[in-house]
Amino acid sequence: MKLRELGEDRLIARLVLHARARPDVIAGPGDDCAVVVLPGKKRLLLLKTDCVVEKVHFSPNEKPGAVGWKAMMRTLSDFAAMSGLPQYALVTLIAPAEREAVWVTRLYRGLQRAADRFAVAIVGGETSSTSGPLIVSVSAVGLVERARCVRRSGGRAEDILFVTGRLGGSGRSRHLKFMPRLEEARWLTENFRIRAMMDLSDGLGADLPRLAKASGVGFALEEEALPRTRGCSITDAINDGEDYELLFALSPNDADVLGKKWRQKFPRLPLTRIGHLTQPASRNTNHGFHGFVHFQ
Amino acid sequence: MKLRELGEDRLIARLVLHARARPDVIAGPGDDCAVVVLPGKKRLLLLKTDCVVEKVHFSPNEKPGAVGWKAMMRTLSDFAAMSGLPQYALVTLIAPAEREAVWVTRLYRGLQRAADRFAVAIVGGETSSTSGPLIVSVSAVGLVERARCVRRSGGRAEDILFVTGRLGGSGRSRHLKFMPRLEEARWLTENFRIRAMMDLSDGLGADLPRLAKASGVGFALEEEALPRTRGCSITDAINDGEDYELLFALSPNDADVLGKKWRQKFPRLPLTRIGHLTQPASRNTNHGFHGFVHFQ
Numbered sequence: 001m002k003l004r005e006l007g008e009d010r011l012i013a014r015l016v017l018h019a020r021a022r023p024d025v026i027a028g029p030g031d032d033c034a035v036v037v038l039p040g041k042k043r044l045l046l047l048k049t050d051c052v053v054e055k056v057h058f059s060p061n062e063k064p065g066a067v068g069w070k071a072m073m074r075t076l077s078d079f080a081a082m083s084g085l086p087q088y089a090l091v092t093l094i095a096p097a098e099r100e101a102v103w104v105t106r107l108y109r110g111l112q113r114a115a116d117r118f119a120v121a122i123v124g125g126e127t128s129s130t131s132g133p134l135i136v137s138v139s140a141v142g143l144v145e146r147a148r149c150v151r152r153s154g155g156r157a158e159d160i161l162f163v164t165g166r167l168g169g170s171g172r173s174r175h176l177k178f179m180p181r182l183e184e185a186r187w188l189t190e191n192f193r194i195r196a197m198m199d200l201s202d203g204l205g206a207d208l209p210r211l212a213k214a215s216g217v218g219f220a221l222e223e224e225a226l227p228r229t230r231g232c233s234i235t236d237a238i239n240d241g242e243d244y245e246l247l248f249a250l251s252p253n254d255a256d257v258l259g260k261k262w263r264q265k266f267p268r269l270p271l272t273r274i275g276h277l278t279q280p281a282s283r284n285t286n287h288g289f290h291g292f293v294h295f296q
Numbered sequence: 297m298k299l300r301e302l303g304e305d306r307l308i309a310r311l312v313l314h315a316r317a318r319p320d321v322i323a324g325p326g327d328d329c330a331v332v333v334l335p336g337k338k339r340l341l342l343l344k345t346d347c348v349v350e351k352v353h354f355s356p357n358e359k360p361g362a363v364g365w366k367a368m369m370r371t372l373s374d375f376a377a378m379s380g381l382p383q384y385a386l387v388t389l390i391a392p393a394e395r396e397a398v399w400v401t402r403l404y405r406g407l408q409r410a411a412d413r414f415a416v417a418i419v420g421g422e423t424s425s426t427s428g429p430l431i432v433s434v435s436a437v438g439l440v441e442r443a444r445c446v447r448r449s450g451g452r453a454e455d456i457l458f459v460t461g462r463l464g465g466s467g468r469s470r471h472l473k474f475m476p477r478l479e480e481a482r483w484l485t486e487n488f489r490i491r492a493m494m495d496l497s498d499g500l501g502a503d504l505p506r507l508a509k510a511s512g513v514g515f516a517l518e519e520e521a522l523p524r525t526r527g528c529s530i531t532d533a534i535n536d537g538e539d540y541e542l543l544f545a546l547s548p549n550d551a552d553v554l555g556k557k558w559r560q561k562f563p564r565l566p567l568t569r570i571g572h573l574t575q576p577a578s579r580n581t582n583h584g585f586h587g588f589v590h591f592q
Contacts, residue, residue: 027447032377032494033342033438035445046329047419049345049386049435053426081328090345092433123343130349132428137388139345139435142329149331151323198328 003104003129004097014105022121025088034123036088044149046084046142050075051092054133058176064103066176068110071136074201076118077180077244081199082151083189084144086182089115091125092137099134107136118182148189150248155196155215159277160255163247164269167204168232170242178244185246187265192258197248203241204274211247218278227272249277299400299425300393310401318417321384330419332384340445342380342438346371347388350429354472360399362472364406367432370497372414373476373540377495378447379485380440382478385411387421388433395430403432414478444485446544451492451511455573456551459543460565463500464528466538474540481542483561488554493544499537500570507543514574523568545573 006014027035052058052071072089079086091111095104115122120140164181181199188194196215200207204226212219226237250258255273262271302310323331348354348367368385375382387407391400411418416436460477477495484490492511496503500522508515524533546554551569558567 032374032448033344033380035378035440035447036341036343045332045384045437047332047384047386047435047437048329049388049420049422049433051388051390051422051424051433053390053424055427056425078328082331084329088341088343090343090435092345092347094347094349094431124345126345126347126433128347128349129352130429130431131351132426135390135426135431137345137347137390137422137433139343139386141341141343141437144331151331152328 001101002097003095003099003101006101014101025121025123034088034090036123042146043143044146046079046082046086046144047139048075048078049137049139050078051135051137053135062176064106065110065113067136068107068112069114070176070178071138072111072114072120073178073180073244075138075140076114076120076182077199077201079140079142080180080182080185080246081197082144083148083185083194083197084142085186086118086120086140086142088123089120089138089140091122092139093125093127094130094135094137095127096131096134097129111136111138118180150189150194150197152196152198152211152214153216155211155217155249155277157217157277157279158252159195159249160252160273161208161219161221161247161249161275161277162255162258163200163204163227163245163272163274165243165245166227166229166270167200167238167243167245168236168240169229170240174229175242180244181246184266184269188248191261192250192254195249195251197246200243200245200247201241203239203243204247205238206241207247211249212277215249215277216280218280219275220278221275225272225274227270297397298393299391299395299397302397310397321417321419330384330386332419338442339439340442342375342378342382342440343435344371344374345433345435346374347431347433349431358472360402361406361409363432364403364408365410366472366474367434368407368410368416369474369476369540371434371436372410372416372478373495373497375436375438376476376478376481376542377493378440379444379481379490379493380438381482382414382416382436382438384417384419385434385436387418388431388435389421389423390426390431390433391423392427392430393425407432407434414476446485446490446493448492448494448507448510449512451507451513451545451573453513453573453575454548455491455545456548456569457504457515457517457543457545457571457573458551458554459496459500459523459541459568459570461539461541462523462525462566463496463534463539463541464532464536465525466536470525471538476540477542480562480565484544487557488546488550491545491547493542496539496541496543497537499535499539500543501534502537503543507545508573511545511573512576514576515571516574517571521568521570523566
């Protein structure tokens with residue numbers, strides 16, 4: 001059935017069918033705003049929105065469930081970047097009226113499966129028609145203890161740089177199946193003083209300079225050390241983007257302890273020392289950096 | 297300059313230039329998530345997202361500042377619907393790379409002006425390119441005292457129905473300049489026990505049945521009583537949509553007091569009694585209702 005035939009109200013009724021009930025959600029989809037009960041103090045509220053656009057972030061013949069997974073996980077990955085706990089999500093779907101309703105239902109199944117994986121409640125959203133490509137936008141709200149909120153700006157010269165997982169090659173479908181490093185980020189801030197952290201969405205080549213700039217320092221990258229996806233060159237690992245791995249900095253003392261503890265806790269996920277932060281003067285010593293940037 | 301030439305980082309740097317600083321915003325645009333400090337307890341968190349799509353919600357030759365105003369106010373209007381106080385907003389812009397950067401700058405000026413009007417902080421967002429029409433999506437988070445949170449579902453048979461302002465004719469540019477009824481909603485719940493409320497976005501013809509359904513009751517509409525925009529017929533007032541006025545229900549006793557107090561407080565904004573809620577049996581006695589519904 002076409003969205004045109006199904007209509008908005010019936011579409012929404014279908015889409016929210018699988019949403020889980022949570023005792024702290026007073027009103028979910030179906031009222032003007034979602035309403036949730038706030039937990040205790042000492043926590044900061046995190047807000048993040050992200051979107052995927054057909055022909056930009058996914059191709060039209062991609063499986064809708066995978067597109068939904070990606071749309072949700074892109075947003076949740078930014079909570080990992082701050083060691084936060086995402087709680088509530090809003091989903092906006094902008095779709096051509098000619099799109100098959102079953103495609104959209106599968107898309108939402110992917111969104112819901114991704115949200116469930118991290119106990120996130122989809123509490124509302126919005127649908128609209130469009131004459132252009134299909135777009136899914138996911139906004140989320142989460143919490144983080146004040147002392148465990150890691151920003152990009154806390155890095156200092158001599159801090160050691162690490163990345164989780166392997167970089168590069170995300171275009172070969174990996175970008176539709178990735179797992180945000182939420183648990184890893186929580187473990188890191190529980191056990192170490194992480195000075196600066198971010199998730200790699202535009203590629204190390206674009207993102208590392210951003211972290212360094214936010215921290216007011218430079219960086220030195222050991223390119224040969226980069227953990228690469230099988231079949232990827234160093235250039236791929238630097239430029240491909242959409243890795244959704246964590247990039248973070250911590251003191252040399254902490255760095256020495258981290259490796260062993262990590263392997264015990266996450267034996268299947270590589271953690272690699274890829275360089276260090278430097279005094280600002282030596283910034284930009286690495287050339288050829290240009291991760292994926294929109295509009296360019 | 298085209299967005300293609302400007303690039304994403306420089307675009308964002310331009311756009312956040314005018315964002316106001318707020319002491320409770322620890323991190324705004326530029327980090328992975330926005331970070332804000334939570335106020336005290338006894339309040340509920342409200343979440344809402346809404347979007348405007350070129351050629352659906354605004355025409356390509358509309359002034360960008362007015363489009364920005366509309367995009368922000370559509371979302372804020374839903375906070376009025378629950379008597380909430382919007383606090384933080386995230387803005388997603390999905391634009392063709394060929395769009396002039398100055399158009400986008402003006403769009404954001406409109407968004408910011410609208411946010412400033414109700415002391416809402418724009419704390420982050422997202423930009424993406426697209427091969428289709430331009431889209432602006434605004435998500436916001438707000439607060440409301442538990443006792444003052446008004447949902448659609450609290451209406452009872454015999455409750456009196458009111459609307460603020462005048463209905464119909466929004467297509468004639470009014471939909472780009474409207475003022476969400478946030479102050480009016482706050483005043484209402486401060487002084488009266490409002491049983492059910494919503495903002496009229498799809499037209500009274502679509503929205504009143506939703507309020508009645510959510511409350512498990514029917515409704516009787518006095519069509520001749522509808523406050524109409526100059527030049528609008530009763531049908532226009534029922535079906536045009538995008539009024540962004542408040543529709544609410546309260547007990548007959550309260551209704552008798554309301555009119556006079558309202559005129560003293562808001563002498564320039566009409567408040568009109570348009571009917572009442574009924575027992576469920578007599579539901580759907582009004583025909584010809586069909587506000588604007590997407591995909592249809």
